[in-house]
Amino acid sequence: MPSKRKNLQDPGEKPEVSRTKKAKTDSDVDAPLVTSENAQPTNKVLPVHIEFSPRLPGTLRIATWNICGLAASSKKGFKYYVEAEDADVLVLTETKVNNEPIDPSLISRYPYRYWSISDKKGYSGTAILSKHKPLNVDMTLPGHPDPSQVKGRIVTLEFESLYLIGTYVVNAGQGLKTLDAKKVWNTHFDTYIRDLDGKKPVVWTGDLNVAPTEKGMHEWLQTIRSYLWTNILFKRSAECKI
Numbered sequence: 001m002p003s004k005r006k007n008l009q010d011p012g013e014k015p016e017v018s019r020t021k022k023a024k025t026d027s028d029v030d031a032p033l034v035t036s037e038n039a040q041p042t043n044k045v046l047p048v049h050i051e052f053s054p055r056l057p058g059t060l061r062i063a064t065w066n067i068c069g070l071a072a073s074s075k076k077g078f079k080y081y082v083e084a085e086d087a088d089v090l091v092l093t094e095t096k097v098n099n100e101p102i103d104p105s106l107i108s109r110y111p112y113r114y115w116s117i118s119d120k121k122g123y124s125g126t127a128i129l130s131k132h133k134p135l136n137v138d139m140t141l142p143g144h145p146d147p148s149q150v151k152g153r154i155v156t157l158e159f160e161s162l163y164l165i166g167t168y169v170v171n172a173g174q175g176l177k178t179l180d181a182k183k184v185w186n187t188h189f190d191t192y193i194r195d196l197d198g199k200k201p202v203v204w205t206g207d208l209n210v211a212p213t214e215k216g217m218h219e220w221l222q223t224i225r226s227y228l229w230t231n232i233l234f235k236r237s238a239e240c241k242i
Helices: 068-076 078-085 105-110 178-197 221-237
Strands: 015-020 033-035 062-066 089-093 110-118 126-130 136-138 153-157 165-168 202-206
Touching: 062 165, 062 202, 068 078, 078 105, 089 165, 110 153, 126 136, 126 153, 126 165, 165 178, 178 202
Parallel strands: 062 089, 165 202
Antiparallel strands: 015 033, 089 126, 110 126, 136 153, 153 165
């Protein structure tokens, strides 16, 4: 990935202020102002040649990535990553697809593909692509009172020795406006994952929408209240034996 670049300027000159473009997510808010002093790396396109560490013999490689829109990601080198990682199981979140994609590169690499698609156009979306056929597939969250809030957020595959769950967990939202929805999700997911864990080991992957440290927050001081609440929920979820 391209390294972080610094903008050089005279010591007495005021830092240039710019507004970064941000893909629409659960919070659905404009990106905050960013100065040259606190700007984050901007990776417009993935490099064509990507290398990963060699795979250990007798192991499976499971990868998960929030792609923030399959269409947008495909224009920025998505296929280069897929080819280089060559994961046995690839979990994608925030796919934002409205129908199951017909992508020859994914179809040829992953014969078993499961897309959970939201009823809301261009919103959320979770997928698990696998080289190995699962015993069962489930895209529900048992007990959740609103199935429409579950669509696009969870896929569970059962294999002989384990369960693999891919999730795009509800965001608490700007000003915690969707915190109640996140609490409902966490309550039912906690029960769900514990029930599965009582049957066989569970591997939980995906975008959990939590920030255990300030490094996970773009504007730490401005979002500290959201962070504290989310961190509390994160610690509660972390108690699940997976």
